[in-house]
Amino acid sequence: MICILLVAGHGTLLESQIKNDQSGLYNFLESVPKALLPGIGGKKILDFWWKAVNTRQLFNEVYLVTNADKYKHYERWATANDFPVENLIIDGTTTYDTRLGAVADLELAISSKKLNDDITVIAGDMLCADQNVDMAQVLKFFRLKNGELAIYYKMEESESTSSRGIIKVCPDTDRITHFFEKPQPGTTTSRLASVVFYCFRRETLLTLEEFLNTYKNTDDRALGKYMEWLISVADVPVYGMKLPTGFQLIGQVGLSDYTKWLTHYSAIKNEPKVKAITCRAYARIGIIGNPSDGYCGKTISMTIANFWADVTIAESKNLVLGQHPLNDPTEFGSLLDLYYISRKEGYLGGLRLLQATCKKFYQFCSEKGIALSKKNFTLKYNVNIPRQVGLAGSSAIVTATLKCLMKFYNLTDDDLPTSLRPNFILDVEKEELFITAGLQDRVVQVYEGLVYMDFNKSLMEQHGFGNYVHMDISCAPPFWLVYLRDPSDSGMIHSNVRQRWLNNDPDVLEAMQMFAELTDKAKGAMELKNWSELAKLMNRNLELRRSIFTDACLGQGNLKMIEIAKQHGCAVKLPGSGGAVIGLCLDPKKLVELKKAFQEAGFVFCQVIPYCPAQTDRRND
Template identity: 65%
Template sequence: MICIVLVAGHGTVLETQIKYDDTGLYSHLTGVPKALLPGIGGKKILDFWWETVNTRQLFTEVYLVTNADKYKHFERWATANDFPVENIVNDGSTTLEDRLGAVADLQLVIHSRRLQDDIVVIAGDMLCADQNFDIAQVIRFFRSKPGELIIYYELEESEKSSSRGIVEVCPDSHRISRFLEKPHDGVIQSRLASVVFYCIQRDSLSFLSDFIKMQPRAADRSFGRFWEWLINEKQLDVFGMKLPTGFQLIGQVGLSDYTKWLTHYSNKQLDNPTKPITCRSYARVGLIGNPSDGFNGKTIAMTISNFWAEVTLTESQTLVGHVNTSTHNHKPQNLHRGRRVQESRYFLFPLQVLVPHPLNDPTEFGSLQDLFCISRKEGYLGGLRLLQATCKKFYQFCSKQGIALTKQNFTLKYDTNIPRQVGLAGSSAIVSATLKCLMKFYNITDNDLPKPIRANFILSVETDELFITAGLQDRVVQVYEGLVFMDFSKTLMEDQGYGNYVSMDMNGLPPFWLAYLSDPSDSGRIHSNVRQRWLSGESAVVEAMETFAALTDRARAAIQTRDWSTLAQLMDQNFELRRTIYTDECLGPGNLKMVQLAKQFGSSVKLPGSGGAVVGLCLDNARLMEMRQAFQEAGCVFCVIGPYNPSISTASGQH
């Protein structure tokens, strides 16, 4: 590909205001082209773009097109920054009145240098909030689409759509269905703004000449008008990719706006590295309907504050690596991106770091017996594989969805107190918390990754990447949080790709309790061969899943009317139905023992997940305390559930 950077603007408001500013603060910038003004971190704006595109792996050549009035400034910049001076194209204009226009400037470079490759076009005077996005990801996305590519971003609250080219983008195909150049307020709902950052196929370059012939006035030869014509009138296939950052075209602002945005973006840069991002996701209990979530059924589940997984993301600047060069001529491998310091004995290089948990990801053992016991109870690699799989799937998702990420490095670590292998959704809690951190770090919004799709994403991390048997219920309730009704009917899942999820009122909930085995077996085994029987259409299983859904509808009504005795009866029915389908042999003696113990105290009881724990509802507080003692004497862990209500926690600043 060829990259062309446009810096041929004339006589802007900003240049004039700098010239006549009477404070003396900006006198050293008088006459300086917009692209050579200070950007984020003190670097010139053009320095950032040159660093971004200066890669032979992507671009065979990079050209700069400027005007005769400012040519000397860019010639001096080129010699100081190892930019080939012969690649600076002078359009010959010296005033605003004799300018060629942005589209004509692009055509000048293409014709004068006889370019016949795909083109990337960037405005070199564009201030970007994030200074290190992955342009290779942009090129890969462009290559995957049968058309041109426009980069866009989401306007900040203070920005008006009337100052930008606004696009409407199909969320599925990423095709731009409509482009309006600086529309009046209210004309279009979209807040997605196009920036001068385009990829154009070589076969489409002929449209430049057609457009210029239609627009004799240089003022009308803007890229906004060009894309408006191509998309709305010619109906050319043009696609959009989002950069989750902010942009300002300095040529369109005055001195006050320039300094305001420069300060705003600089503060963002300063804030991010110093503030670790910590997110929690909570364990959940299935109150009714499970395990029908994996069988087009309905369920109600609730997040609980007793148990949680917490992930912390900290931006990593560099990692120090030691190289011993005193006695051997060892050459450091794969460190070419770093720089050598302290007499060639240390290197600094960026790295993504996943920190093993000291308890859940052990790599040191006191003995072989110690290794055996820990592996039997904790499994292999604990949560570390969940972090890695989530990061991998996140990058893949963003690339496919047309979201370009910054090339920032980070360190991820996690902690959790959710007991393993008792069916409380401990794995998905770690994935969910990791995803929350990544979304915050990369400025991915709910519009980019809506809650229903987020639940699907978390499930895919576990099923596609790690081959964990799982259903959607856990992921949905951990994304929405609180008490959630879920309908996974076949029609909904096929039509929209996800179910119907409704948050329910949590005020005045009765005392639910939870008990689990201190030494559980693998909870995933409880599913047995039920799925195969369901897929083959066995009537008993199909009818059971329909009954689970019917129980859930009745339970929803009971919760809404605060009819707790009916809810308790429905929970008991849920377990008995599950027992007939899965059989006692599959449920296992440990689960059956806990169920029988709870019934001795008149409590409702069922499995909250895939096995290893039971959840119940006891309306008699005295019996609840007696039952607690009995469970503890039987060697089980017992606790009264603390429902996690996201609305209360958010209001109190705990979430």
């Protein structure tokens, strides 16, 4: 792979305005080419691009194409920055009117140096908000797609689409379907802007001569026009990769543009560094329908404020995943201490969840064409969700980690839609860590609040996600929660039901259909605040589950909690995979006796505190 930096443009507008500025503040910049103007932190704009591409691991050679008028400036820059002077290419032009055009400059570099390689082309005079472009990730995506590659970003509202190459990108394939070079208003509603940052296959570059023979006018020899021609005329596959950052100083700009954006970026650079970003995900209780979420069923679930997982991310020199002192112990008071902790807590803490999420996040961004900033971080977590009692502690840590990574790298809902985040979280657990799980927990932890979920097979196959609907949190009755102090592995409760379902066992198929029907009835009861009807449905949910999974699979701890609840006339069911139960006590006078009975039996009792953020502008993505 060869890199070519293009700086042969004649920035007549900016240069003339600097020359004619009456303030005298910019006299020292007179005649300085745009790429060598001071950028962020006093470094020249070109310095940042040279730093990004100056590695033999990525590029065999880096060439810089300049014009004859500014050659001496770049020669001086080259000697000061360890850039090989012999790799400077002069296009011979001295004025704007005699310019060759970017495509001709690219062809000159290829022919004069007899290049027969894939080539990355970058305009070295663009100001990029984030100067830590991960070039390795860009080239990896280029190789993956086996087509031409164009870097793009989402324009700010203040930017005009008529000043950029505007593209439309297929969200499924990342292929650019339309390319509009500086379109007139009304041509397209897209605000995805392509910049001069392209990767070309060597076989495609053979079309340069045909393009130049077709377009003799210099104005038509912009690289944007070439990309437009490749897509619409030559039918060459061109893919888009998004940078979650902005670009400025593109093309002919004036002094006001330069000072405005330099001030803007400098202000960002000089802002006090945010030491850390902390994101939280809450435990959840399955109110009805579970465990049919993994079997194309329906459920209602709710996040609760009683328990949560916090993840904190902060920029650092190296990438560090912090161990939790309780959940990831590496030091013990004695061999007996190690034995007791290992028996009670198991061997798998939250550190593996952080690592797996980071790995999957990088993979997702690489495959989806999102170029992440090349910066490191320290990631640590804290969690108070009881382990192995089916309250979705693992998925809470993954959910909070994903929130942190998205904020840290400035990813938005356009990059990873809310509706697809539960799938991402589930993939982390199932594909990376082989944890048996369904979508319910991840959906409610992403959407938060009280959520009705329909995982109908046709919906899942058509969209990749189900129908997720927020319910008013006031529809939730005053649930109580009880869990085991010393639980076994909650994942064991699933037994062989999944295999039976895959084998079309009629009993399992009928049960999953019944779970879905109970969910719809419960939704109606909750919306009417008919708690007695909801209680009946919860009891039926439990009995149906017991008939499919068997009491032997549920285990003595779960059965004991169920028995105590029933002895006190309470509705009861499992809120997750096992280790805890939730219930409804319709007679408040019996609640004190119920709590005492559970506590005397060695269980932990608490009133459920629903968690729901402000329900404003709620919509199903």
